[in-house]
Amino acid sequence: MASHEPRTAATNWSRYVAYVGGHRRWFLLLAALIPLDVGTQLVAPQVVRRFIDAAVGGRSQTELAGYAVVFVALAVVRQVLSTGTGWVSGRVAWRTTNEVRRDLLAHVLRQGPTFFLRHPPGELVDRMDGDVTRLAKLLSELVLDIAVQLLMIIGIVVALFLLDWRYGALFTPLALVMLLLLRRLLGRAVPLIADRQRAEAGLLGYLEENLTGREDLNANGGTTHALETAWDRITHHYRLARRAARATVTWPAAVQVLTAVNLCAALATGVWLSQNRGVSVGTVFAGLSYAILLRMPLVSITSRFQDVQNVLGSVRRVEELFGEAHIVPDGGGTLAPGRGSVSFTGVTFAYEDRPVLSDVSFTIPAGRRVALVGRSGGGKSTILRMLFRQYDPQAGTVSVGGVDVRRLDVGALRSRITLVTQDVHVIAGTLRDNLTFYDDRWPDEQLLRSVEEVGLGTWYAALPDGLDTRIGPGAAGLSAGEEQLLALARALLTDPDIVLLDEPSARLDPHAERRLRRTMERFIEGRTALVIAHRPETLTIVDDVMVVEEGRVVSLTPRPDPTDGTDGPVDQRFFVGRS
Ligand SMILES: Nc1ncnc2c1ncn2[C@@H]1O[C@H](COP(=O)(O)OP(=O)(O)OP(=O)(O)O)[C@@H](O)[C@H]1O
The missing domain is CATH 1.20.1560.10 (ABC transporter type 1, transmembrane domain)
Known part of the structure; x- marks a missing residue:
């Protein structure tokens, strides 16, 4: 449990x-x-x-x-x-x-x-x-x-x-x-x-x-x-x-x-x-x-x-x-440098008494980009959360770089993985604080580059105090889409080995979505990436597609070729606006 x-x-x-x-x-x-x-x-x-x-x-x-x-x-x-x-x-x-x-x-x-x-x-x-x-x-x-x-x-x-x-x-x-x-x-x-x-x-x-x-x-x-x-x-x-x-x-x-x-x-x-x-x-x-x-x-x-x-x-x-015991106790180990592979072996997991994943097994080699598709509630986000070690499985093993994540130091693991969810939290502070979370290792030029790269350039130009503008509760507000872009800008700074994205473009208009897709494509290039896809266009930036249905991985196959005119194994009902 x-x-x-x-x-x-x-x-x-x-x-x-x-x-x-x-x-x-x-x-x-x-x-x-x-x-x-x-x-x-x-x-x-x-x-x-x-x-x-x-x-x-x-x-x-x-x-x-x-x-x-x-x-x-x-x-x-x-x-x-x-x-x-x-x-x-x-x-x-x-x-x-x-x-x-x-x-x-x-x-x-x-x-x-x-x-x-x-x-x-x-x-x-x-x-x-x-x-x-x-x-x-x-x-x-x-x-x-x-x-x-x-x-x-x-x-x-x-x-x-x-x-x-x-x-x-x-x-x-x-x-x-x-x-x-x-x-x-x-x-x-x-x-x-x-x-x-x-x-x-x-x-x-x-x-x-x-x-x-x-x-x-x-x-x-x-x-x-x-x-x-x-x-x-x-x-x-x-x-x-x-x-x-x-x-x-x-x-x-x-x-x-x-x-x-x-x-x-x-x-x-x-x-x-x-x-x-x-x-x-x-x-x-x-x-x-x-x-x-x-x-x-x-x-x-x-x-x-x-x-x-x-x-x-x-x-x-x-x-x-x-x-209250920590749900994920520290294992203390560190990861060898380099891009990591990701694998689930016989993973079974339930929230409280609600079973969600059942005997899930798959392997994603280092540097491979995979889209997760499937109907709502199938367990896609749960797979990402387990990789980020927000939860441990009740049975089976989740591994990164060939090492069981339970044997790793939680902080060390998370320093190599970025998770961007749809649930973005903007803290009350400056734009700089929101990008760096008080870590001053990045120069301003790099912060500005990541803001530009996710398509927030016009929004940024209108801010009265640039990176020092206060945003979040009690200050300038952001639209839901802008919040998601901000979260992606944070992720760009971290240079992670493994990228976990819960469709950050879900709340954007088509133009902004196209732009962000190009940014995501550049961002995940050469990294191990798991991207939950709610739009069929997202499939164009990945190598493989994993279909997750009712807590099981139904298939993990190369992405269908967009030029052959078929959907391959991907059911269009998995995507927003298709039924
Ligand atoms: N913290 C939680 N506590 C209890 N149940 C949860 C929790 N988070 C998710 N669930 C349940 O687990 C199941 C799988 O949820 P999950 O978010 O992994 O699905 P998903 O495939 O990502 O769905 P969506 O595409 O709608 O985001 C759902 O039935 C959900 O209600």
Whole structure:
């Protein structure tokens, strides 16, 4: 089978530890900054306590000023520490995110076409951007932040015990109860938020699909149905958003209640201790300060735990993507220099569970040019894709230059083969970028020659900035025919040994087609070429004709002689406009 189901194996944490490991020094710096940050927060109420007690006890101005200076210094140090912590954690987060994203993109780009049918672009963007960002958050922020908040809670409880054991005895169980209550409240809201996010993603996907297919929708009268469905989705999204908003509105209210309870408990304890146990005003104030301080880590740690749960979902999705094996693993070998022969031996192939090629065998000697003809869906393009190693056969062998392509390095093989399909993609960039794909080994004169050669000279002359003119999405558009010519101009530059063409002239007018045919003829001269022919004229530039019908090679014979007035083995129904 060509399909490779995603592995849902256990998360490979060592992969992520390695990403963080690359920034070990920064991570250690962060681990050092955090306790310092927590420490300065915990010390501040103690300084205030001493200041108040000194003031109430009528101590000297110098002593009071000393406490004030220490307090201000602590505040400054805290600011510096929290800015530093934020900066370092942001740095670690960005670096790790970008590295994971880069590796995931490299992994995805090596996948075959079936992978992209299984994972539409919207989903891949969400995984590579949304999920990876959340993953990096876990690696660089969440774990540390949970540690900080736990440290803070423990520190506050210890400080309260040190202040007076009764403060500690009261706030320890109180903190635990509050933690559990907050956790429950948030636990109820989160699934509703997730429902809303799913509906939102679905709505966006639906809108994107309709906008992309707007021409077909308008032409086929599907607009009314599309609008009705969009409206259903919008109202569904609205209902879910309202439900989620109702659930989340209780969260800030709960935080307010928690603050009030903490304050009341601290005040009541303070007043009682002051009246019955003679503790100082400074101690009561410090108790109050710690009670207020306790709210922050309690709230923060609850939402952080929830974040961790959400992030683990993202990590699972990223892992699934990393777990998808490459359809065509690298064989590592290289091809001997020179034009290569091409052969299929007993090749059988199916897309997913759809059989397409069945026991196909043929050999094309080096330098021979062959036209592939046959009815639509017979498997012609699939033969080209297998030679380009977008897929490997389930049975049999595909060889180039006498070597099984599975034993070759994919990059090395593709550097010797050019594949021009009808599905041309123009990237957003300059004409030069579109011709060279950022490879600067060709001088401008050579780029211009290939543009001229495919018949794009007049089109080129009208461009405002020549090779630097921006084309593609968001810039100057090209007709479908011009896009095909551009793809052929790209191919001309590469000087391949083997040329695979999926009838690049299919969308051109007769004049442009004639011109392009002459270019193709020059291009494939002396090379091994497989050209899918949808026009009978294309047969004039090849040596042999291969008829492909229902996944089998019916014949591979020399091209019929155009002067003898017969079609030879070539059924005219295979061609556009003949039936
Ligand atoms: N990525 C794919 N996943 C599943 N099925 C596919 C895929 N690509 C092609 N097919 C199916 O495989 C069969 C052969 O397709 P192929 O494109 O090789 O035929 P073809 O002879 O080149 O057709 P055409 O002349 O119309 O381009 C078709 O039935 C097609 O629907």
